Amino acid sequence: MIRLFSHTPDLLLPNQHVKFEARTDEFAPHIPSGSYWKVEVTNQITFTRAFIFPNGEKKTIPFDNNSNYTYYFNLYPESPDTLYEILVGLKGGPDILIYPIIPAENYLNKLESPHLTIDLTDDIKRQISPIRVYDSPVDEPKLRIHTVKDMETLYFRFYNEGPDFEKIVLHFIINRCKIKQVDYEPERYRVIQSYDLIGRW
Amino acid sequence: MPSKVVEANTTAQTVFSVPYDKIGKIMFIEIDNQATSAITITIQDVFTPFATDETPSPSEQTKDRKVITVGAGSEYHYKTDGYIEILGTCKVVASATDSACKITIGYEFE
Numbered sequence: 486m487i488r489l490f491s492h493t494p495d496l497l498l499p500n501q502h503v504k505f506e507a508r509t510d511e512f513a514p515h516i517p518s519g520s521y522w523k524v525e526v527t528n529q530i531t532f533t534r535a536f537i538f539p540n541g542e543k544k545t546i547p548f549d550n551n552s553n554y555t556y557y558f559n560l561y562p563e564s565p566d567t568l569y570e571i572l573v574g575l576k577g578g579p580d581i582l583i584y585p586i587i588p589a590e591n592y593l594n595k596l597e598s599p600h601l602t603i604d605l606t607d608d609i610k611r612q613i614s615p616i617r618v619y620d621s622p623v624d625e626p627k628l629r630i631h632t633v634k635d636m637e638t639l640y641f642r643f644y645n646e647g648p649d650f651e652k653i654v655l656h657f658i659i660n661r662c663k664i665k666q667v668d669y670e671p672e673r674y675r676v677i678q679s680y681d682l683i684g685r686w
Numbered sequence: 687m688p689s690k691v692v693e694a695n696t697t698a699q700t701v702f703s704v705p706y707d708k709i710g711k712i713m714f715i716e717i718d719n720q721a722t723s724a725i726t727i728t729i730q731d732v733f734t735p736f737a738t739d740e741t742p743s744p745s746e747q748t749k750d751r752k753v754i755t756v757g758a759g760s761e762y763h764y765k766t767d768g769y770i771e772i773l774g775t776c777k778v779v780a781s782a783t784d785s786a787c788k789i790t791i792g793y794e795f796e
Binding site: 577 | 738774
């Protein structure tokens with residue numbers, strides 16, 4: 486799940502609950518849709534990536550894990566009992582556009598009009614839903630992502646629409662949550678929706 | 687605010703390198719040219735961009751960020767307030783090598 490807030494969202498705390506929802510029966514192979522999970526332990530990790538991009542060029546970086554860490558964010562859990570709740574803060578390049586993509590080559594945030602689909606080569610069409618530095622500044626991150634083991638791969642596509650090289654810095658706050666499935670419906674819980682629910686209806 | 691003094695040299699002199707997770711901002715430039723002739727100073731930004739779809743094997747780039755000519759026996763003071771950004775390594779190269787011409791760069795990282 487990826488969401489852009491109007492404020493910095495709170496991180497999950499121990500003893501809070503989450504509910505995973507998906508269009509299909511499974512949120513992930515080990516997480517049934519509609520299941521409730523309790524957060525038992527949390528651990529916050531910070532991680533920073535920086536990129537310098539030439540003007541008019543693009544690059545797509547996957548969030549999943551790979552030994553080639555230069556080209557992969559490696560921000561998916563390896564344990565089935567772990568949920569990553571990730572805040573993304575941005576600084577630098579004001580002309581760098583970021584598009585969430587999931588699965589490969591499918592822009593997550595789209596308009597319904599068949600006449601306006603994202604096209605990076607078109608001045609107007611590339612303005613559909615990019616995330617910019619001011620949308621989630623590093624000192625007040627508003628972009629939140631959830632990942633679990635074996636979830637389909639999320640990507641960030643970067644495009645520099647400025648006139649020159651620009652550097653963008655992504656500061657991740659990863660709330661690493663140890664979670665355990667429960668067989669009761671908690672009084673309060675946070676809903677985590679799959680990408681097929683939030684981007685493909 | 688950190689600053690560094692380098693002498694005019696036709697070989698590029700390193701002023702500072704920007705940390706991986708930061709962006710460099712030049713805050714001021716001062717040039718004291720006590721040499722017997724005018725010298726042109728170029729402030730360079732040297733970096734290697736990330737690989738992209740269009741340029742999968744990028745090469746090191748050298749971008750001129752500011753060029754200043756200072757007459758013999760003159761001084762130059764320039765407060766930039768950070769609008770000159772440095773992405774990689776800040777270097778200074780001069781049109782002549784002369785220890786009587788000193789360049790001071792003040793900078794910050796953001």
